[in-house]
Amino acid sequence: MSGNTFGRLFRVTSCGESHGAGIGVILDGVPPGLSLDPSEIDAALARRRPGQSDLVSPRSEADRCEIFSGVESGVTLGTPIGVLVRNKDARPESYDEIKNVYRPSHADFTYERKYGRTAASGGGRASARETIARVVGGVVAEKILSRAGRIEIVAAVERVGTIETKISPDDPRLTRESVDAHPVRCPVAEIADKMGDLIRDTRRQGDSLGGIILAVARNVPAGWGDPVFDKIDATLAHALFSLPAVKGVEIGSGFGGVALRGSEHNDVFENREGRIQTRTNRSGGIQGGITNGENIVVRIAFKPTSTIALEQDTVTRQGEPARLKGRGRHDPCVLPRAVPIVEAMIAIVLADHYLRQRAITF
Amino acid sequence: MSGNTFGRLFRVTSCGESHGAGIGVILDGVPPGLSLDPSEIDAALARRRPGQSDLVSPRSEADRCEIFSGVESGVTLGTPIGVLVRNKDARPESYDEIKNVYRPSHADFTYERKYGRTAASGGGRASARETIARVVGGVVAEKILSRAGRIEIVAAVERVGTIETKISPDDPRLTRESVDAHPVRCPVAEIADKMGDLIRDTRRQGDSLGGIILAVARNVPAGWGDPVFDKIDATLAHALFSLPAVKGVEIGSGFGGVALRGSEHNDVFENREGRIQTRTNRSGGIQGGITNGENIVVRIAFKPTSTIALEQDTVTRQGEPARLKGRGRHDPCVLPRAVPIVEAMIAIVLADHYLRQRAITF
């Protein structure tokens, strides 16, 4: 297992370099009988694609998928689903200038140390382009989850650089529609505007920004997750930390919860109209690594994009001091485009645990 | 894969309930020829065991392991290592009072929802006792890592409740010895004293505390970690979130880094005496999911212990309102005992990636 497969029963295997021919995905363990149309994947890809607003990379890739196996007459067969999304606007030549220097905080140096070589163009697998496979997987994961009830997974930008807002994961107005209403993907319009301004300003300065995404999964049944190493928070953290630029993950109360006493932090149970629920949700929907039926709440910290236009110190492959000035067509802030990818990874994790739970429930 | 195995090449499989006969571990993928003595495991278990100071659970378990396979004449054979650590001070009867009510923020409710039943005594696998397996795995992991150079893994308590200190992961004075010098396992003596006082006060009040552990892994070679789903930060996060009570994980700059611009956050490369290093280490030693040779720096947030002596609201298994007053012998703050467990999980992750890297390096 060399890192390009995720999941135990619902399995996403991907391949593809940033500036190669395309991104390939094989989805295994998909139950038969689910409707699936390429246009659904294309619609999901449109939410992550560059060029969708003036806030993100201008690389213009109207990604279209080809489903070449596992689906017939619009319905899954139970056999593995193969998907290919071709790269259309790859420009490896624009990477010539970085061929001989290591980009700071990028993967050039570490890939070279790992493999003894580097993809001539761009960052190889350490590239946002690779996340296409996750979005493809997310679409099918949501199809699987549709069998488990009306699970909703929504992510939103809560912070960009120093501008932040608090979003309640329980607010029913937090929906994919309300999030997508603004290109920043922050559902609080006036804050979103400020974030947008900040992103444009920062790009103009040749610099980049990080931020925080909040995600919630609603209506997940209680009982999903596997003790002890595959607690659902552990597999969610694995999935989310596998995304480029992630430096932190919190479930429920997260780092803020450490200041509370147990008596303050504990989520006491109560019976609401015949259903046992918790009064508060500092657990973020997970207790002992298993879902408790409350909203699953996650926060993810993204570092500022490594590739910036400002000139930076670095060294050449030979270790000589050098100066590097990025060009390329990179996002000044990855968060707006990361929202659907975060949703996809959560869906993939949940779908896998759903199938696992089915196997042992008699 | 039902959650009780961790790792790809170096694999830790564990079993054992909190109040059953004992904790079992099978370690597979261990190279032959490593020295291993039961006393080394016992010494590591002593660092995590309850009853070691007045700050932790008084459950008195001088845990001793039995190695029943995989080692002969003190040397590993290459075959799987079986270890059994018997439970000696289990008192399932002290759990009678919780048999019919769900403990807030504990796993009673979720285990019941998952399995349709509950272990009669204690939290089953959702118990600190289960972490014995991790410590056992950690000892052998460090043996494996000893072949890769002088890797050092050190964790320390950085925060307890509202008391915190900043510890530099680069400070050579941060060692296991300096951390273990104080029962709180915070290496800054005067802060450690305050933390100790707070823990004792809080226990007296029947309440509990959370906190933050900082961990560093030094001298890890560049090039470990597998793109894209098994980035080393992703597998570290998986491992650490699998520990009881963890609600957050940060690598390098973490959540704090989101306020920085790319130009501030990037770790520029420089040549120091022939070795390419980064000037700063906001990446926490990992770029593109692969180690870069700098210190790996992780912070882990632990929630306050769920089990408290204060009376709490809850419901019975039948959904009737109830009041619960914990007794048991629980830790008012898990952090001091969590330090060696965090170190063990990091060692397990690194050992696995080390073996993976060996497989592809010619």
Added chain:
Amino acid sequence: MSGNTFGRLFRVTSCGESHGAGIGVILDGVPPGLSLDPSEIDAALARRRPGQSDLVSPRSEADRCEIFSGVESGVTLGTPIGVLVRNKDARPESYDEIKNVYRPSHADFTYERKYGRTAASGGGRASARETIARVVGGVVAEKILSRAGRIEIVAAVERVGTIETKISPDDPRLTRESVDAHPVRCPVAEIADKMGDLIRDTRRQGDSLGGIILAVARNVPAGWGDPVFDKIDATLAHALFSLPAVKGVEIGSGFGGVALRGSEHNDVFENREGRIQTRTNRSGGIQGGITNGENIVVRIAFKPTSTIALEQDTVTRQGEPARLKGRGRHDPCVLPRAVPIVEAMIAIVLADHYLRQRAITF
């Protein structure tokens, strides 16, 4: 995955050297709510144990298991089941004479080449003793299968050396009881007597015998098995070839079927009282790697035991010519004891595929 775990959803992980402290097993993925008593495992172990008749190794090990996790009040919890079976009659000293020479057709030489060392006593993991773990797994596998209907798995000795009989897998008189009625475990009494005589004669001559075991699994539902690499015949073959001394496996018509034309070999479908069945069963119950509801029929070839009392040529570890005369307490023919082990492996494979199938069936 280093070879000591078998299965995807129902997972058997084992450890233990032939002459170490014992054999350990962790069974993961076991659904909750199954009854399980140590006496059931002990009864299964009694069927494989040495010393049960004058036909097998006199090593007297009345193996008794300890279940130390995953079961409470005689019912599985859903958590991993840990089992330890201690070695009681280990005599590593009796292996002194082979310390410096390689036993022909044994694993001494290959283990040394693999691990750069050898267990000082006996064959390490390449030992019949290791099969205890399989029997333990088989008991639990049959518990799981009991949820899928009245599946019956029966194996029998069809051939010992040059003495053979034809057993019809469809004959309802072929049951575990009828097989166990004779210590040779061939259900045809007069042939079994001859086999017994041959085994005793051969032992007296210091030599050993091989043979063939037939196994049938009845009432397995149609639809189990996973294309394309985990066809159920492929996982069965994997399981059976993992047993010591196995040199051949056939499903259905096997090697004999190659002489037939397609028109002779094909199993035509017919409707028998509302159920679609095949007129013949040359497929051995498996078509395209998936069960068709007919009897699964397997034949397994075991080579003659490597360890013999007759003197043989060999070389020392230094490569000097040597003569070796076995002593030890070995089986002149492994087949009678292999019968329950074959049944266990088939049960383990079927239980795993059963859980896999549950995961995708809505």
Added chain:
Amino acid sequence: MSGNTFGRLFRVTSCGESHGAGIGVILDGVPPGLSLDPSEIDAALARRRPGQSDLVSPRSEADRCEIFSGVESGVTLGTPIGVLVRNKDARPESYDEIKNVYRPSHADFTYERKYGRTAASGGGRASARETIARVVGGVVAEKILSRAGRIEIVAAVERVGTIETKISPDDPRLTRESVDAHPVRCPVAEIADKMGDLIRDTRRQGDSLGGIILAVARNVPAGWGDPVFDKIDATLAHALFSLPAVKGVEIGSGFGGVALRGSEHNDVFENREGRIQTRTNRSGGIQGGITNGENIVVRIAFKPTSTIALEQDTVTRQGEPARLKGRGRHDPCVLPRAVPIVEAMIAIVLADHYLRQRAITF
């Protein structure tokens, strides 16, 4: 793991229906720095493709692969290799007549029972077309193996129907070239001619044939294979039984060896010019599941092709009696085309064990 991935460290994941758009493969765990050109894969595909002689299916598919990731400038990057081979001569309409009846000994019935549906056209994944993925994997596996010495893997047709010959695996004249010299892929020319005649006759009669393939792997180092469940014979058997139409696998002496005594069967060691070797090779190169440095010798039984032109009894999906007369363009005997597929599967297994062994060898 839903059956479409094979291997632990070198991993082949495949997808693709017989009459869909194409066959996709993702190869993970491939070390960097291996030369790889699409023409090498195409050449291997040409050896398995239909239409290459008058003995095999006339379906004319001059398969050409597209490598769309993991390779740059003809050299592997260490990242996963994605390969797509498009289906060019699919004719799903020719399957109309079988839409409503189950083909005897085919997978129509079992796929329907498994998935609750059937691919409208052809056998879905239970198709010879799927084996393209194996050939692709085999090419890369051999590249990996090239780092371990001059390993040679050669398969040959030893028997077709009732015509057979004995081929010595140790004969240096048994090479891929000598095998490919005749379209039957039997290296004994006069026997091959007879086999060819028989195949042509049988096709004319609308019938089909089975047979036996012998395979040998030479110069495999001692020490590969993982006790106890992943013995190299167990993983070979798994790989070979995963091929369509396989009903039996033998290693070394196989079923024939059961008639021998241990004193006759044992392979005694001797020192030949400083290298410890065995005098005979009844073990087939594997002892205790680990290679001993001798030739690995395998025999594989293939049943006669299920699809025949002769009319057969069957039932409709509704269970009504029916008659079926195959048309399609099927092989009267799969063995000539199976030869390179068998070689590929053996290469895949060996490459995986090679990488596994590297991980633990210091």
